[in-house]
Amino acid sequence: MPTASIGVAVVGAGMAGRAHLSGYRTASTLFDPGLPEVRLVAVADAHEPFARDAARRYGYRRAETDWRAIAAAPDIDAVSVVVANPLHREIVEGLLAAGKHVLCEKPLAPSTADAQAMTDAAARTDRVAAVGFTFRRSPAINAIREQITDGGLGQVRHFNGHYWCDYGHHPDAPMSWRYRGGPGSGALADIGSHLVDLGEYLCGPVESVRGTVLTTVVGDRPVPLGTAVGHSAAVPVGDERAPVENEDIATFTLTFRSGAVGTFSVSRVAYGLANSLGFEVFCDNGAAAFDLVRPGEFTLADATPAGPVNGYRQVLIGPDHPYVAQGLPMDFPSVGHGQNEFFAFQARAFLDQIAGLDRLPPCPPLAHGLHNLRILDAVVAAAHADGRSVTVA
Known part of the structure; x- marks a missing residue:
């Protein structure tokens, strides 16, 4: 019924x-x-x-x-x-x-x-x-994915991604649950989980990890006297300080089953960058890049333009790309959108699943979240593997 x-x-x-x-x-x-x-x-x-x-x-x-x-x-x-x-x-x-x-x-x-x-x-x-x-609900990221899956860009060879934030840059930002837990539960889990998922979304399953470096820059933080929202530092703190138990920065290399290689960098102490996610993906027949600072566009390079004018070109997101038609109040080219819309698209996909509709790509099941954590576990293990590859469980 x-x-x-x-x-x-x-x-x-x-x-x-x-x-x-x-x-x-x-x-x-x-x-x-x-x-x-x-x-x-x-x-x-x-x-x-x-x-x-x-x-x-x-x-x-x-x-x-x-x-x-x-x-x-x-x-x-x-x-x-x-x-x-x-x-x-x-x-x-x-x-x-x-x-x-x-x-x-x-x-x-x-x-x-x-x-x-x-x-x-x-x-x-x-x-x-x-x-x-x-x-996964970004129109631009999905447009790039279509260029890969449809064969236009060819086989992915190299993914280079970063997610750099500055919410932990100030040493007197208040202590919170984000700074507690063992290695891998800091910047890697908080924002690196997103970046790893995007790597697989574009390149396919991860096979192994190597070369991890986990670094803690701020060793302790003041204990808050109130309750903070999100990453907010606008909460009173006392004189007591508590040790930071996880990493501020993580860098590592992933190898995908396809043979592609991914280089990853995540940080919560990247001065001046509140929410900077971006990547380049290099393929056999071209390349593409995305920066969350400019979510309504991506850049693309392939062999289509003639030699004298060949190079990276700007592609403005519009109704010919995923999620835009009927997904924005003004679903017109270059009108613009942001990360908040991704949550609306995700909510609609979740509700469609509940209603038995299949018009949008479904939200990943909990098993995918488990898989993502297994990759993060391998990233942490690779920090102690003396340069050897760690296979994802």
């Missing part, structure tokens, strides 16, 4: 949580009609002011302070989990056991053991259980 309506909720009212809340609010306005009514039901956050403010801003019916209230609510069908990584397992397993569809933010869990348990829990239900890798 067709789904009459879908009640949605979000656990976590921080920076990414708000992006999910907004995404659900927008999802029913996107693409083809036919999606059941989307009911904006609840937002839960342990810090009640965050929950209440987010519910008011994004038009959700109520605010909760415990995810268990979301699990127990009969008017909620689908839930995004957008909280600290160590909390994912308990919440996801509890929501699945309560019969909810679940979209969990990346990285899926703090360990592959936790991720395996979550994946096993999903296998015991008939619910949609997905992991959020939002950059």
Whole structure:
């Protein structure tokens, strides 16, 4: 029987949580009609002011302070989990056991053991259980992917990617869960998980890792006296400082099963770069590049133009590219869009899966989140392998 309506909720009212809340609010306005009514039901956050403010801003019916209230609510069908990584397992397993569809933010869990348990829990239900890798929804990145998969650029030979942020640059930025955990749980898990996923999205499965360097630049941070949202430093701190337990910078090399090589660099202490994701992909018959600072375009080089005018050329994103037609209010070439739209496209794909529609590429299952963590484990292991390759489990 067709789904009459879908009640949605979000656990976590921080920076990414708000992006999910907004995404659900927008999802029913996107693409083809036919999606059941989307009911904006609840937002839960342990810090009640965050929950209440987010519910008011994004038009959700109520605010909760415990995810268990979301699990127990009969008017909620689908839930995004957008909280600290160590909390994912308990919440996801509890929501699945309560019969909810679940979209969990990346990285899926703090360990592959936790991720395996979550994946096993999903296998015991008939619910949609997905992991959020939002950059897979970028129109420009998908346009580049089409040039690869359709054969225009040919076989990928080299992927060079970076994700550089500066949220951890200041040594007096407050301590948070992002700075706790062992090697690999810092910049690598937080932003490197996105970059590794994009490498596979364009180049295929990873086979091995080598040459990892993990570096901690800021050794300790002040303990906050209040609650911060996202990467915010606008929270009072005291005199007490706590040790940073994970890496600020990670660099490594991946080898893909296809034979392509990927060079990766991630940092949370890149001065002046708030959110700088970019890559170049070099293929047999051409190359392409993308920079999140300019999300509505990419550059492309191939043999099409004549020699005197051959070279990289700018391609402006428009309705001939993925997600733009009916995905933007003004779906016109070069109108522009940003990362917030990726969350809306992802929310629509998740809701389509729940409704049994197949018009958009589905969100990756929890098993893909487990696979991503296995790659990150291999990256950490390669830091102690004396230059030898570490095979991905």
